[in-house]
Amino acid sequence: MPPLSGRWEGTLHYDSLTVTFPLAWTGTGASRPAHLAFYNGTDSITSTAVRVVPQRAGRSIAAVGDSVIVEFAHLASRLRGTRTAEGFEGWFGNPRRRDSVRVTARPGAATSAPAVGPVPSIAGTWIFPVESSKGERAWRFIAQQSGAQVTATILRVDGDAGAHTGTFADGRFTLSHFDGTRPGRLDVEPNTDGSLTIVQRSPRGAARKYVAWRDADARARGLAEPADVATHTSVRDAHEPFVFDFPDVTGARVTNRDARYAGKVVVVNVTGTWCPNCHDEAPFLSSLYRKYRDRGLEVVALDFEEAEELSDLSRLKAFVKRYDVDYAYLVAGEPKEVTSKLPQAVNLNTWPATFFLGRDGTVRAVRTGFAAKASGVHHETLVAEYEAIVEGLLEEPVTGATGR
Known part of the structure; x- marks a missing residue:
């Protein structure tokens, strides 16, 4: 059997669709890798645990190989399968649901035949x-x-x-x-x-x-423009302080009126660990917080989880650990409750959505979604805009009514 190391090519098998993707086993031991990584462009999505269970004595290696169990706790997902003579075969999905998909994987990076003739540019x-x-x-x-x-x-x-x-x-x-x-x-x-x-x-x-x-x-040609992420979502009254009051992962209540937010610039992020774009955004928000917190920035995540995850918050806790989140992470409810839980927001229907609060607690800007690195210049623009908004708000005087 090939060693569980290096780059492989994986395939998801659905009824009418196959999806190929790169993956990589990393670690010191070829038979017991430390991690498995999937890829979103140049970003790796790394497992939280890998376990290899040797085949039972007396079984033929050709018939049954070692069992491999790979956990992605921050995705509430698991890859479970068997080593084979060709590579690996198994299933990937959320163990709490019956939505697993068959996966096969073979060693070696994906290769393709050289293009015949000129290749059109679509860049x-x-x-x-x-x-x-x-x-x-x-x-x-x-x-x-x-x-x-x-x-x-x-x-x-x-x-x-x-x-x-x-x-x-x-x-x-x-x-x-x-x-x-x-x-x-x-x-x-x-x-x-x-x-x-x-x-x-x-x-x-x-x-x-x-x-x-x-x-x-x-x-x-007069085609419509894409929606503006700066205006898609707004608030009903820009002069009204933005209110939040939810428990954190320990059950302690956290509100916009707490002393830690008085006179601070606050970035309020509406998010959910089920949301792929929220996984893209979390590392950026963590770095933004570390860059500006000594100057008076706070970040608060308002997390809306699927009902099955609210029972033990295991995915949420793994998410916080994986992305080194050290700002307040609050459990706000289920996604279907977002409108009732945040009634000040208007047309709040994207995941994620981010509200920028001035030192007086009022919303000074809103941005919807998160354009990650795959979006090229749009990601670069987003990073520059977020930093410019935060820096502009931090420059405002600390004195005066906080409104909180």
């Missing part, structure tokens, strides 16, 4: 029309390309769809994504009129087909 930003449940009329398709190799994503008002990677062959780019969540595939075909046909495939529901144009061409 850049494209826009295509949609009618989303959040009121959006357009999404962006963002591609980064090196020869026949492409990394791309779809950017919505609540964030990007993760880094889809692949290559060009037979007239189209086939791009796949799996980082422990949101598996999917994009088939992208350049058209002679300068547009792209994008077919988005996921395990659930029918494939969705879009026609995208480069951003300048889309505007020239």
Whole structure:
């Protein structure tokens, strides 16, 4: 059997869809790796535990290999399977649910045949029309390309769809994504009129087909603009202090009126550990907090969890540990309760959403979603905007009514 080390290629097997993805075993022992990592572009999503159970004595290695159990506690997911002569076979999913998908994996990085003939360039930003449940009329398709190799994503008002990677062959780019969540595939075909046909495939529901144009061409054609993350969500009264009052993971109540927030700039993050974009955002918020807390910044997460996770908060606690969260993390309820629990917010329907409070406790800016690294310049813009908002609010005088 091949050693559990180095880069492998994995495949998720659904009824009508296969999704390939890279993974890597790391550790000192070839038979007992310390970790398994999936990838979202250049970011690794690393397991919280790996256990290898040797096959029982008397069994043929060719028939039954060692059992391998890999925990991703911050995703409430587990990979469980068996080593084989070719590599690994098993199942991945949430052990609390019956939603596991079959996984096979083989050693070696994915390889593809060299492209035959010229490879069209699709690098850049494209826009295509949609009618989303959040009121959006357009999404962006963002591609980064090196020869026949492409990394791309779809950017919505609540964030990007993760880094889809692949290559060009037979007239189209086939791009796949799996980082422990949101598996999917994009088939992208350049058209002679300068547009792209994008077919988005996921395990659930029918494939969705879009026609995208480069951003300048889309505007020239009068296509709708993507939703503005700075205005999509607002508050009913900008002069009213933003109120929160929820328990933290220990059960202690934390409110906006607590002394630790008096006269501080506060970033209030509406989040959930079930949300892939929230996993993308958490490391950034942790670094933002560490950068500015000595100057008077506080960060508060208002976490809305699925009912089954509220029973023991195991995923939430693992999430906090994995992303080195040392700001207040409050348990606000279930996702369906977000409107009733935060009645000051208007059109709050994205995960995540972030409210920036001035020293007086009022909302001075809102940003919806989180554009991660796969979105390229949009991620860079987001980072610069968040820091500029925080720095601007920190420059305001500490004195005066706090409003809390």
